[in-house]
Amino acid sequence: MTSQFPRTDDVILGPGDDAAVVAAPDGRTVATTDLLVEGRHFRREWSSARDVGHRAVAQNYADVVAMGARPTGLLIGFAAPPELPLAWAEEFTAGVRDECALAGGAVVGGDTVGSDTLTIAITALGDLEGRSPVRREGARTGDVVAYTGHLGLSAAGLALLERSDAAAGTPVGETSAGQAGGALAGEVPVGATDGLAQCLSEHRRPSPPYAAGPEAARLGATAMLDVSDGLVQDLGHVCRASGVCIDLDSNAFRPDPALLEAVGVLGAPAGKAVDAARRLMLSGGEDHALAAVFPPEVRLPEHWHVVGTVGDAPGTGAESSGTRVTVDQNVIENGGWDHFRRD
Numbered sequence: 422m423t424s425q426f427p428r429t430d431d432v433i434l435g436p437g438d439d440a441a442v443v444a445a446p447d448g449r450t451v452a453t454t455d456l457l458v459e460g461r462h463f464r465r466e467w468s469s470a471r472d473v474g475h476r477a478v479a480q481n482y483a484d485v486v487a488m489g490a491r492p493t494g495l496l497i498g499f500a501a502p503p504e505l506p507l508a509w510a511e512e513f514t515a516g517v518r519d520e521c522a523l524a525g526g527a528v529v530g531g532d533t534v535g536s537d538t539l540t541i542a543i544t545a546l547g548d549l550e551g552r553s554p555v556r557r558e559g560a561r562t563g564d565v566v567a568y569t570g571h572l573g574l575s576a577a578g579l580a581l582l583e584r585s586d587a588a589a590g591t592p593v594g595e596t597s598a599g600q601a602g603g604a605l606a607g608e609v610p611v612g613a614t615d616g617l618a619q620c621l622s623e624h625r626r627p628s629p630p631y632a633a634g635p636e637a638a639r640l641g642a643t644a645m646l647d648v649s650d651g652l653v654q655d656l657g658h659v660c661r662a663s664g665v666c667i668d669l670d671s672n673a674f675r676p677d678p679a680l681l682e683a684v685g686v687l688g689a690p691a692g693k694a695v696d697a698a699r700r701l702m703l704s705g706g707e708d709h710a711l712a713a714v715f716p717p718e719v720r721l722p723e724h725w726h727v728v729g730t731v732g733d734a735p736g737t738g739a740e741s742s743g744t745r746v747t748v749d750q751n752v753i754e755n756g757g758w759d760h761f762r763r764d
C-alpha cells in the first residue's frame with residue numbers, strides 16, 4: 422500500500438521501518454487524529470473507496486490547517502474485515518494519495534490489522550512555519566466571525582443519500598434520489614443536476630480550503646476551527662474557550678445555488694428554500710469549512726464571509742450558562758452532530 426506514496430522534503434525516513442522520522446522545521450509539531458468508522462461516518466454503498474480515502478485525509482488535514490499550520494505528514498491506521506476486497510484498499514490508497522497531493526504532506530506510516538468493523542484512524546502532522554497556533558480561546562469582544570469553504574452541502578448530500586435509501590428509486594423531479602444513492606465511486610449520478618451532484622460530492626469528498634488556514638493565521642485570526650459538527654455547535658467551542666458570546670446574522674448567510682436546489686428536492690417549499698438552506702449552513706457538519714474570528718480592523722480577502730460578531734459573555738446568572746452562540750440574537754436549536762446522542 423505504501424509504494425505509491427510520494428516523499429516530500431519533510432520526510433526524513435518514510436514508511437518501512439518501526440517508525441518514521443519527519444522534519445519539524447519550526448521546532449514544534451502540530452498533531453491531530455480523527456477516526457472514520459464504517460456505518461458511522463461512511464457507508465460503502467454511498468461512497469467509493471476512493472471517496473473514503475479523500476475524506477479521511479481531508480478531515481484530518483482540515484484540523485491541521487485550522488491551527489494555522491501547513492500539513493506535513495500523516496499515519497494511517499487501517500482496520501478491515503478479512504473479506505474486504507483488495508481492490509477497495511487499493512482504491513482507498515489512491516484517494517489518500519490524491520488528497521495528499523492537494524493538501525500537501527506525505528504518508529509516512531501506518532498500521533494494518535483485521536477487524537470486524539472497517540475503521541480508518543489517521544494521525545496528521547503539521548508545521549506552524551514560525552507562527553503562533555490559532556487556538557479556540559483568543560476571540561475578543563468586538564471581533565468579527567467569518568467562514569470560508571462550503572457550509573451545508575455535505576449535510577444536504579447526506580440527506581439526499583438517506584432519502585434515497587428510504588425510498589429507493591423514487592423519482593424526484595428530473596432527478597431520482599434513488600439513482601443518486603445508487604451511484605457510486607463519486608460519479609455524477611445519472612440524471613442528477615449539477616447542484617445535487619455537488620452536494621453529493623461534498624459529502625463524499627469534502628474540500629476544505631486548506632490554504633485559508635495559514636492565511637487566517639497570517640491575517641491575525643484570534644480563534645479558528647474547522648466545521649465538522651455544525652457551525653453553531655463548533656463556534657460554541659470558541660465561545661466556551663474564549664469566554665465570549667457570538668451572534669450570527671442570518672442574512673449574511675448566502676446559500677450556494679447547489680444547496681438551494683438540494684433543499685428543494687428534499688421538500689422545502691419554494692418560499693422557504695432560503696430558510697431551509699440557512700438552517701443547513703448553521704447546523705450541517707462535515708464540510709470542513711474554516712470558521713475564524715478576526716479583529717475588526719483586519720481587511721479580509723473576499724473568500725472569507727463575515728457572518729457574525731463576538732460579544733461579552735452574559736453574566737453569571739442561572740440563565741447564562743456562561744457562553745453561547747445566537748442567531749439574530751435568538752438562541753436556536755443548533756442541530757449539530759452528537760456521536761453519543763440516543764435518538
Ligand SMILES: Nc1ncnc2c1ncn2[C@@H]1O[C@H](COP(=O)(O)OP(=O)(O)OP(=O)(O)O)[C@@H](O)[C@H]1O
Pocket residue numbers: 454455484647649650
Ligand atoms: N479519546 C481522546 N483522548 C484524548 N484526547 C481526546 C480524545 N478525544 C478527543 N480528544 C481531544 O479533545 C479535543 C476536541 O476533540 P474533537 O474530536 O471534538 O475535535 P474537533 O476538532 O472539535 O472535531 P473534529 O476532529 O471532528 O474536527 C481535541 O483536542 C482532541 O484531541
Ligand SMILES: Cc1ncc(C[n+]2csc(CCOP(=O)(O)O)c2C)c(N)n1
Pocket residue numbers: 455456460461462463464480579649650706707758
Ligand atoms: C453513514 C453516515 N451517517 C451519518 C453521517 C453524519 N455524521 C457522522 S459523524 C458526523 C460529524 C463529524 O464527525 P467527527 O466529529 O467524528 O469528525 C456527521 C455529521 C455520516 N457521515 N455517515
Ligand SMILES: [Mg+2]
Pocket residue numbers: 483484487646647648649
Ligand atoms: Mg476540528
